Amino acid sequence: MHAAAVATVVLAAFIGLVAFFWPFVVAPGRFGSSYAPPLIFGVLLVLVLAVVLAQIADGGIDAKALAMLGVLSAVNAALRPLGAGTAGIETVFFVLVLAGRVFGPGFGFTLGCTSLFASGLLTGGVGPWMPYQMFGCAFVGMLAGLLPRARGKAEILLLAAYGSASGYLFGFLLNLSFWPFSLDPGSSIAYLPGLPFTEQWHRYLAFDAATSLGWDTGRAVTNFAAVLVAGPAALTTFRRAARRANFTAPVVFTPAAGQPAQPRNNPDPPR
Numbered sequence: 001m002h003a004a005a006v007a008t009v010v011l012a013a014f015i016g017l018v019a020f021f022w023p024f025v026v027a028p029g030r031f032g033s034s035y036a037p038p039l040i041f042g043v044l045l046v047l048v049l050a051v052v053l054a055q056i057a058d059g060g061i062d063a064k065a066l067a068m069l070g071v072l073s074a075v076n077a078a079l080r081p082l083g084a085g086t087a088g089i090e091t092v093f094f095v096l097v098l099a100g101r102v103f104g105p106g107f108g109f110t111l112g113c114t115s116l117f118a119s120g121l122l123t124g125g126v127g128p129w130m131p132y133q134m135f136g137c138a139f140v141g142m143l144a145g146l147l148p149r150a151r152g153k154a155e156i157l158l159l160a161a162y163g164s165a166s167g168y169l170f171g172f173l174l175n176l177s178f179w180p181f182s183l184d185p186g187s188s189i190a191y192l193p194g195l196p197f198t199e200q201w202h203r204y205l206a207f208d209a210a211t212s213l214g215w216d217t218g219r220a221v222t223n224f225a226a227v228l229v230a231g232p233a234a235l236t237t238f239r240r241a242a243r244r245a246n247f248t249a250p251v252v253f254t255p256a257a258g259q260p261a262q263p264r265n266n267p268d269p270p271r
Contacts, residue, residue, distance in 0.1 A: 005051070009106050012047040013142065016135040020176045023191055024200055048113045051106050065103070068241055069111060072099055076115035077122045090219045092119070093170070094226035095234075096137055097163045100144030102238040108141025132177040139173065140166045155235070160227040167220030171212045179207055 072095060079091040092115060100108025116134040120126045143166070150158050180191040189207040191200070 005106055008047075008050050009109055009142065012051055012109060013139070015047060016139060019132070019135060020173050023176065023180045024197055048110055051110050064244065065107070068103075069107065069114065072111055073114040073118050076111075077118035080115075080119040081122070089222045090167070091222070091226070092116075092137070093140060093166055093219065093223045094163055094230060096141040097144045097159055097166060097223070097227060098231060098234045098238060100141035101147060101159060102235060102242055103145070105142040105145030108143075108145045109138045110141075112137030112139070112141040129174070129177065132174055136170045136173045140170060143169075156228065156231045159231055160224045163223030163227045164220040167218075167223050168216045171216035171219065172208055175208050175212055176204070179204060 076092045076095050079095065082091045096108060096112055096115065099111055103111075113134045116130065116137050120130045120133075144159070144162060147158060147162060184190060185192060189203050189210060191203065195203070
């Protein structure tokens with residue numbers, strides 16, 4: 001990605017982190033419980049548009065790539081009801097991991113947002129939790145695009161391990177969205193404004209382990225198995241589509257040593 005696209009994705013990721021981790025900075029109040037979700041949703045839509053426009057301006061996304069984004073968003077929206085979250089089983093994350101790996105972090109961020117938005121409209125799962133789910137999936141797709149290089153079986157194992165870790169990451173982030181409002185303040189794992197960061201963090205880790213560790217494990221196992229089974233074929237398909245959609249940089253031919261360079265365009269050829 002070029003500098004403008006990188007800066008846009010970094011800004012979007014930073015705002016997403018603020019949306020999740022604000023309880024460690026400020027105390028929840030009326031604004032946090034009532035107005036934060038629609039505000040975050042509005043900001044998120046602007047960020048997604050900014051990421052897409054920045055990549056279009058830099059040549060990273062063209063009309064074919066936008067079509068691919070729409071197709072994968074629709075595929076994920078159709079896949080999500082198959083898992084329905086039963087025992088933590090989710091069927092959308094392996095597509096985010098593989099697509100983010102092939103098409104890059106900006107595409108992965110956008111796909112995470114559009115997939116959850118489309119599935120929310122399809123299943124009626126629209127509520128204050130949706131912008132947080134969109135941000136969570138955006139992080140899953142974005143980080144997949146930042147994984148180190150690998151090929152063959154090593155790449156599949158890397159993606160499977162990341163897919164498993166992303167199952168826990170998603171649950172960890174989503175729990176932050178409702179933790180300050182979900183428990184009696186007298187509980188030992190409840191959020192208490194004014195506590196030191198270390199004690200607040202310890203409470204949250206205990207809350208996350210007690211309420212969703214088993215659920216997140218189901219998601220992690222599903223992701224791991226799905227990437228191992230479908231990963232090789234899906235990566236091949238996505239990479240073939242990426243070449244045809246011009247996701248990668250164009251090939252530039254350089255003259256051999258001792259040969260004069262030929263100009264690309266000659267606006268006034270000899271007659």
